[in-house]
Amino acid sequence: MDNPVITLSLAQLALAFIPVAVTLAILFRWSYGIGNAAYALGRMVIQLMAIGYVLAWIFSANNGVLILLVLxxxxxxxxxxxxxxARxxxxELLxxxxxxxxxxxxxxxxxITQGVLQVDPWYxxxxxxxxxxxVFSNAMTAVSLAAERLYSELAHGMGWEEARIKAxxxxxIPVINSLLAVGLVSLPGMMTGQILSGVSPLVASRYQIMVMCMIFASAGISTALFLSLCRRRMQVGVD
Structure with a gap:
C-alpha cells in the first residue's frame, strides 16, 4: 500500500465542524446552554494545534536530552x-x-522500544x-481508578486486603474491556492512523497487538505497585 496520505487543508478541516455545529444547536435547544461544550471544543482545537507545532519542533531537534525532559x-x-x-x-500519595x-x-x-522495536537511537x-x-495515560487512568475505589471501600469499613483486590x-476493567472490544467493536486509533497513512492492515494489526500488550502491562504493573506503596503511606487500619 503506497497511496499518499491525504493532506487536510484548513478549508477541508472546517467542513468537519458542520456536524459539530448541528450537535451544538441540538444541545442549545434541548439544554439552553452550550458553554461547556463550546469551551471544550475550542480548547481541543487550540491544544491539538499547539501540540502539533511543539512535536514538529521536537522531532526536528532529534535530541535525547529533550526527549527525556518531555518524558x-x-x-x-x-x-x-x-x-x-483522591484529592x-x-x-501524601504523590x-x-x-x-x-x-x-x-x-x-x-x-x-517495547528497545526490546520489541529496537529503536535506534533509543530516543x-x-x-x-x-x-x-x-503508556503513561493508561497507567494514569488505572492508578486513578484504583485510588478512588480503594478509599471508597476503606471508608465503608472493608479490610485492607479485600479493598486492595476490589481496587x-x-x-x-477498562483495559480488559478494550482487549475484548478491539477489532470487533472498535478499531484503535494507532491502527486507524497507520492504515490512513498507507501502512498494510496486516502490519498495522501487529503494531496494535504490541500496543494492547503494552497498555495492559503498564496499567496492571503500575496499579499493583501503587497499591503496594499505598499500604506503607496511607494512615489506615489494616487487617
Missing part, C-alpha cells in the same frame, strides 16, 4: 492527575503515584513520544 513532564503530569480521585490525599507509573510504565516502555521521537503517551479489579 519527565509527561510522567509528572500523569502522576499528579491520577490522584484527582484530599494527593500530596510519590507513590509517581514511582508506580515510572516503574510500571517506564519499564514497559523500555521493553527516536516519532516512536518514543507517542508510545510514552499511551485492582476496578482499575483493570
Amino acid at each position: 519527565a513532564i509527561m510522567l509528572s503530569a500523569s502522576a499528579w492527575i491520577a490522584l484527582g480521585t 484530599e490525599h494527593r500530596r 510519590l507513590a503515584s509517581f514511582l508506580s507509573i515510572l516503574l510500571g510504565g517506564g519499564l514497559t516502555l523500555a521493553m 527516536l521521537p516519532r516512536y518514543m513520544i507517542p508510545l510514552a503517551g499511551m 485492582y479489579q476496578a482499575a483493570m
Whole structure:
C-alpha cells in the first residue's frame, strides 16, 4: 500500500465542524446552554494545534536530552492527575503515584522500544513520544481508578486486603474491556492512523497487538505497585 496520505487543508478541516455545529444547536435547544461544550471544543482545537507545532519542533531537534525532559513532564503530569480521585490525599500519595507509573510504565516502555522495536537511537521521537503517551495515560487512568475505589471501600469499613483486590479489579476493567472490544467493536486509533497513512492492515494489526500488550502491562504493573506503596503511606487500619 503506497497511496499518499491525504493532506487536510484548513478549508477541508472546517467542513468537519458542520456536524459539530448541528450537535451544538441540538444541545442549545434541548439544554439552553452550550458553554461547556463550546469551551471544550475550542480548547481541543487550540491544544491539538499547539501540540502539533511543539512535536514538529521536537522531532526536528532529534535530541535525547529533550526527549527525556518531555518524558519527565509527561510522567509528572500523569502522576499528579491520577490522584484527582483522591484529592484530599494527593500530596501524601504523590510519590507513590509517581514511582508506580515510572516503574510500571517506564519499564514497559523500555521493553517495547528497545526490546520489541529496537529503536535506534533509543530516543527516536516519532516512536518514543507517542508510545510514552499511551503508556503513561493508561497507567494514569488505572492508578486513578484504583485510588478512588480503594478509599471508597476503606471508608465503608472493608479490610485492607479485600479493598486492595476490589481496587485492582476496578482499575483493570477498562483495559480488559478494550482487549475484548478491539477489532470487533472498535478499531484503535494507532491502527486507524497507520492504515490512513498507507501502512498494510496486516502490519498495522501487529503494531496494535504490541500496543494492547503494552497498555495492559503498564496499567496492571503500575496499579499493583501503587497499591503496594499505598499500604506503607496511607494512615489506615489494616487487617
